Amino acid sequence: GPMITYLLPVMIGSTGGHLVGGKRGAVMGGIGTIGVIVGAEIPMFLGSMIMGPLGGLVIKYVDKALEKRIPAGFEMVINNFSLGIAGMLLCLLGFEVIGPAVLIANTFVKECIEALVHAGYLPLLSVINEPAKVLFLNNAIDQGVYYPLGMQQASVNGKSIFFMVASNPGPGLGLLLAFTLFGKGM
Structure with a gap:
């Protein structure tokens, strides 16, 4: 809109x-x-x-x-x-x-994400998504990549995993716990 x-x-x-x-x-x-x-x-x-x-x-x-x-x-x-x-x-x-x-950058990221999903490496999307959240680029990736891919896939199949990838807090929690437990302090 x-x-x-x-x-x-x-x-x-x-x-x-x-x-x-x-x-x-x-x-x-x-x-x-x-x-x-x-x-x-x-x-x-x-x-x-x-x-x-x-x-x-x-x-x-x-x-x-x-x-x-x-x-x-x-x-x-x-x-x-x-x-x-x-x-x-x-x-x-x-x-x-x-x-x-x-x-061009958006198209490159989109093609990388599609290649990962088609190859069966869906959990690796967190490697792209979580650093983007830290850099405040989560909205750019969500609105520019995941949502259009999700809408395209949902129009064909009636459902899409891309909507879940964009909102999944699990990998972020895992990163925070790893830094908390194993990270070096200041």
């Missing part, structure tokens, strides 16, 4: 831009995220996690470069135009470069 396709990625990108570049970074992160979303048919959570902080960083450097060169009385005009022009360039970068790169 539109919430998963548009709203959540823009919010993620805007928040990432705000953390790096303040309010202007949030605007740049949102604009850059729109560029990634437009060219994709999957929810762009990973793309928004890239474009948000990148947008904040870009506007931070643009503002620093223009700081001493703005004549008195033209601050608002130059700041608005610099944000718009930098946002347009970032949006084009997202559409032409970042978005396709994320789609």
